[in-house]
Structures are given as C-alpha cells and as structure tokens.
Amino acid sequence: MGSLTGRRIVLGVTGGVAAYKAVEVCRRLVDAGAHVAPVLTRGALHFVGRATFDALASEPVQTSLWDEPHPIPHTRLGQGADLVVVCPATARLLSDYRTGRSGDLLTATLLATRAPVIVCPAMHTEMWEQPSVQENVEVLASRGVTVVGPEDGRLAGGDVGEGRLADPATVVTAAEEVLGATRGDAGGDLAGLTVLVTAGGTREPICPVRFLGNRSSGKQGHALVAEAAARGAQVRCVTTQPGTAPAGPGIDVTAVDTAAEMAAAVIAQAVDADIVLMAAAVADFRPVEVAAEKIKKGDGPTEIILEPTVDILAELGRSRINGQVLVGFAAETRDLRQNAVAKLAAKGIDLIVANDVSAPQVGFEHDTNAVLVMDASGGAREVSLADKREVAGVVLDAALAEHRTNRTGNGDVR
Ligand code: CTP
Secondary structure, X not given: OOOOOOXXXXXXXXXXXXXXXXXXXHHHHHHOOOEEEEEEOOOXXXXXXXXXXXXHOOOOOEOOOOOOOOOOHHHHHHHHOOEEEEEEEOHHHHHHHHHOOOOOHHHHHHHOOOOOEEEEEOOOHHHHHOHHHHHHHHHHHHOOOEEOOOEEEEOHHHOEEEEEOOOHHHHHHHHHHHHHHHHXXXXXXXXXXXXEEEEOEOOEEOOOOOEEOOOOOOHHHHHHHHHHHHOOOEEEEEEOOHXXXXXXXXXXXXXXXXXXXXXHHHHHHOOOOOXXXXXXXXXXXXXXXXXXXXXXXXXXXXXOOEEEOOOHHHHHHHOOOOOOEEEEEEEEOOOHHHHHHHHHHHHOOXXXXXXXXXXXXXXXXXXXXXXXXXXXXXXXXXXXXXXXXXXXXXXXXXXXXXXXXXXXXXXXXX
C-alpha cells in the first residue's frame, strides 16, 4: 500500500498561473488514495475554477474563514491534516507563512497545523531571486518545511528561467516521501492487520418507496476506515454510504442497504479479520412484510408489523475467532456509562465506544464527536469534542492494545 492511502492532505492553492498544475496534483493525490481537502486563496480563483477542484477533490473547495458552517474551519483543517501541500506557493504566501500572518483560510490553516508542510514555490525568475524571497524560503526550510522546486524552464509570458512550478509527479513523490517517513519503516502500527469497519445506517424497506432508517451519516465509520488504512491496515468497509467512503489501494468497500445484507457481508468478511469495528447504526427491527407496490394514502390506515433483525455484533461475540477484537458503538441519549457497560457484557465484546447524541456537535451527521471508550475490565477513556478522525485514532489505539493483549495475555490466544 502506498504511503498516501487514507492520509488527509490539505492542498493549498495560491494565485499564480501555475495553479492549473495543482489540478493534476489533486487528481494524482486522490488516485493514490489520499483524502484531499482543497483550500484556494482568492487569487487562485482568478486562475482556476472552483468547480474543477470540487469535482476532483475529496471535499468541496474552501476559500474563506467564513464560508462553511463549521465555526473554526482552519483548526478543523489544520488539526485533521496529515500533510499540508501548498502548490503553487506565491511570494506572498511564503512571506506570510514565514512571519506567521494569518490573513486568509490557507495561512490560518498553516498556523493551525502540526502536520508536515510542503511548499512548491512558483514565480518569475526576478521575483524568485529577490533576497527577501530567498530568505523566506531558507527560514521556512530551516524550520522543517519541505521546499519542492522551483525548476528551470518556460514561464508565463514566454520567459525562460528558474521559477517554474515543480512537475506534478515530483510534488506527489515529495508527498509520498514525507508521509512515508511519518508512517515509519514498519509501515504503520496496524501493518499486517485486517480491520473490518461498518458504517452508516441501515434502511429497512416498507414498500418500494419508503424505508425505516436512522440519522447515521457513516462519517465516524469512514473516519475509522481512513485512519486504519493510514496506519497500514488492510481495511474492509461495509457501508450503507458507499458514495462517501474513503477509497484507496488498501481499502475494500462493500455497499449494503439492509441489516440482513450487512449481517451477511460482515459475518463472511469477519472470518479472518483481526479487529471488527461495528460503527454502523443497524436497525433492530424490520417490517415483516415489504409491500410489493407503493402504499397509497387512499389505502387507509396501515399497520406495519416489525420483527427483530440479527444482532450482528452479538453473533460475532458468540462465534468469536481466536484473538479477534470486537468493538461496539452505542449512541445514547441518557445513562451513557450504564448503557455502555450493559452492552459490552450483553454482546460479549472487548470495547464499546459510547456517545451522547443529544449533546451539541456530537454524533449523527456532525464532523465532530465526543466519546467514552470502555473496556471489559472497567477501564474507560473519555475523548472530549474532537474531529471524528481524531476520535478514530483513539478508538484504534484502544483496539490495537486489546489485540496485543489477546495475542500475548498469558501466552494464550483467545
Ligand atoms: N448492532 C448490531 N446489530 C444490530 C444492532 C446493533 O451489530 N442488529 C451493533 C451496532 O453496530 C453497535 C452495537 O451493536 O456497534 C450497539 O448498537 P445499539 O443499537 O446501540 O445497541 P442495541 O443492542 O441495539 O441496543 P438499543 O436498545 O440501545 O438499540
């Protein structure tokens, strides 16, 4: 698996003619399995269209600190990033980044990240040779920023000289190298493990038009998929939301709709999985009969009789495979801890991740979550409101610790 699989990359694009090459960089990063969030400056929008990046990237383009519903987009972008690539980087961007100015979303994101940063300068030779620009680049490089290019070649307006943006392939190789180094030689702490993740809410048909469903968006499950892949696992994702599932060489996506379809896929795919994370909101009941035709208003009062679905997690708990770690998720609105403990025991699983979905910005449809991760021996870890990707990291840490215990505890394999 490539070092870009499942990694979150903020692609910053500033206002220079070379911005058109950032489109190719974006496409290549996405093809290599990265999750790319494009941030364009106002200047960049003079050179390339928002629609191009919207179509190619993993998220819609963002251009301003004020245009998304999230109140602090730069911290969401900066904290959630594994890498920030600025391509092309203008003289203005290099200067702002060096001096810590945060006048727009991109510079604010650069200040709000601890992730490695790559800048790819591109400008006319005269500008590039200015001592002020050279000094800015040297200072940034001395702080650990990777500077890619510029190259010698043809520039805008027919001039030739140093200042041309590095080739898109070179930029992507630099991203691979930087992220390869952060993942480590061992290929990540989940390398060699198979992780099965379920995501989204199941839909139980009532008739050809209507279904019984729930508000799960699949975001937490998909964040687990991306994080597990980024940490080197082979990931199987069984989801009701395949359109928003992360893609990449180490990720295998199975689309399902109903609880019965999810049960069949999970039970088959769990056979040799090391860790199973049941983040999906599975319906507990389904209509006994599905009407062949649309139920019409004029048909009069209708009774829908429900029957229980298979409890997939409890089924896995009963037929547990040697050393396998089973993780359940509990969306609650009250008695969080008590309900979580009860489910942990009832389903015979190793960990439960519980959240209070009545709290603001928590759970269903949000990009953020706040959870309590509990283990069977009473250990608990609380994660206060954080990006779902960050929560995924904590859940995977706990699951990996359980996996190591299951493998080595008393020399036995459970
Ligand atoms: N789950 C499952 N199969 C079901 C229902 C739930 O595998 N038919 C899993 C969910 O994916 C989740 C965990 O069980 O990981 C807990 O789900 P939840 O609906 O909270 O638990 P229930 O046991 O259904 O309890 P409740 O009465 O609160 O709905």
